[in-house]
Amino acid sequence: MSEIIILGAGVAGLSAAVHLAEAGYAVTVLEAKDCVGGRIRSVETAGIVVETGAEFIHGVPPDTFAWLREENLEHYELDGEDLVYDLDNRGHLDLQQEGDAEDESPLDLLEKMTEWSEMHAHRDMTFAEYLAQEGTSPEDAAGAIGYVEGFNAADHRVISIRSLAIQQRAEDATEGDRLFHVRGGYSRLAEAMAAKLMRIGGKIELGVVVDRIAWSHGTVKLHADNGKEFAGQAALVTLPLGVLQKKSVTFDPEPVEFLRETERMRMGHVCRVSMVFRTRFWAEMNHAQHHKLQKLSFLFPEKRRVPEGPAFEAFWTPYPSVDPIMTAWTGGPAAIAFAGLNPSQIAEIAVRDLALALGVPVEAVRQELLGYGTHDWTSDPFAHGAYSYVAAGGADASERMTQPLEGTLFFAGEHTDITGHWGTVHGAIRSGIRAAKQLIEIHPAVR
DSSP states (O other): OOEEEEEOOSHHHHHHHHHHHHTTOEEEEEESSSSSOTTOOEEEETTEEEESSOOOEESOOHHHHHHHHHTTOOEEEOOSEEEEEOOHHHHOOOOEETTOSSSOOHHHHHHHHHHHHHHTTTOOOBHHHHHHHHTOOHHHHHHHHHHHHHHHOOOTTTBBHHHHHHHHHHHHHTTTTOEEEETTOTHHHHHHHHHHHHHTTOEEEESOOEEEEEEETTEEEEEETTSOEEEESEEEEOOOHHHHHHTOSEEESOOHHHHHHHTTEEEEOEEEEEEEESSOGGGGOOSTTHHHHHTEEEEEESSOOOOSSOOOOEEEOOTTSOOOEEEEEEETHHHHTTTTOOHHHHHHHHHHHHHHHHTOOHHHHHHHEEEEEEOOTTTOTTTSSSEEEEBTTOTTHHHHHTSOBTTTEEEOSGGGOSSSOTTSHHHHHHHHHHHHHHHHHHSOOOO
């Protein structure tokens, strides 16, 4: 049988491994951590499973839903009221239905940007440059920047508008405005993929930290820091973009052109904390928006602020699930302000900012808190960030990174997705399938 080594047991590596094992290849997946899933990380706190990494299924991507159906993984669609809050007047609560504000909505502005980009497909620029070009008002610009940085974990002064336009149309095609949760945690998907791989003869080795890949045409050796070596005729590398950019794993010889393409993308940063409370206290508030608060889904600021220190602005619940969970989120440059803080400090900031958003005393929220889950993806040596985005001028970088090297090194991961779904789980799954098909075409399995 043809021996294939896959580096990384995230969903890109696992989807590729299953595809290859089903085609008759001997597959070994090496994973540095003690669990599968990569940047999917579900944990239990106060008796409830919360997400500390990837959380949502965005839209109805067929590859993801095929796995859910095959493995009988229960999932549900988020549905509820998206509300905004007003921090003016010393934090006085003024909830409204999102969209009531007079300013142009970020989504409308992004649609205009997408149409402009489609008419000028040969031109690219940063989102900041586009806003300046269009003379966008400071109020509208602030809202759009908050959305782009929060959703993409990106710096608006760096991210490519061409990639945003491609992403926008990709989301339209998959009903990307719909969101789903996997009951019991997103990690169940990765665990189901791993279980299937082992059922069909594939192998997974956890806790293997590969530090060097030596390769030449038709042969590859992966060296681990514990002295072990793994050899095969080809390797499929699914390391996160941040790890590739840090050169935590060295290549011998170095794939210069490939690594140059990685520099045309960026690793985004996120700080998130999922808090578990005694009750859904927000649903019990005596407020004019009481009925909407009972079905609260997302909670956004009416106007973007520029805090002096670390702060959360966006919050959400798992409604219609009535688990008493509230997640606090910030992405992009604002997330860097949390660097160096420990989990309890991060949770305290989330409690403070949620209290401000809801207009209730901080102590009241603190007393309701039972536990929380968070993870520092930026300092995680096996991630170096949350997920990728495209820098201006780099919209073709992902496709260039998909090219196999001498039929021996293959690449997958959400940063190599070529369908406009960068930074998503389904983008990672698709990339793994794409890379597996490339490998099969070059190396037909010998059974």
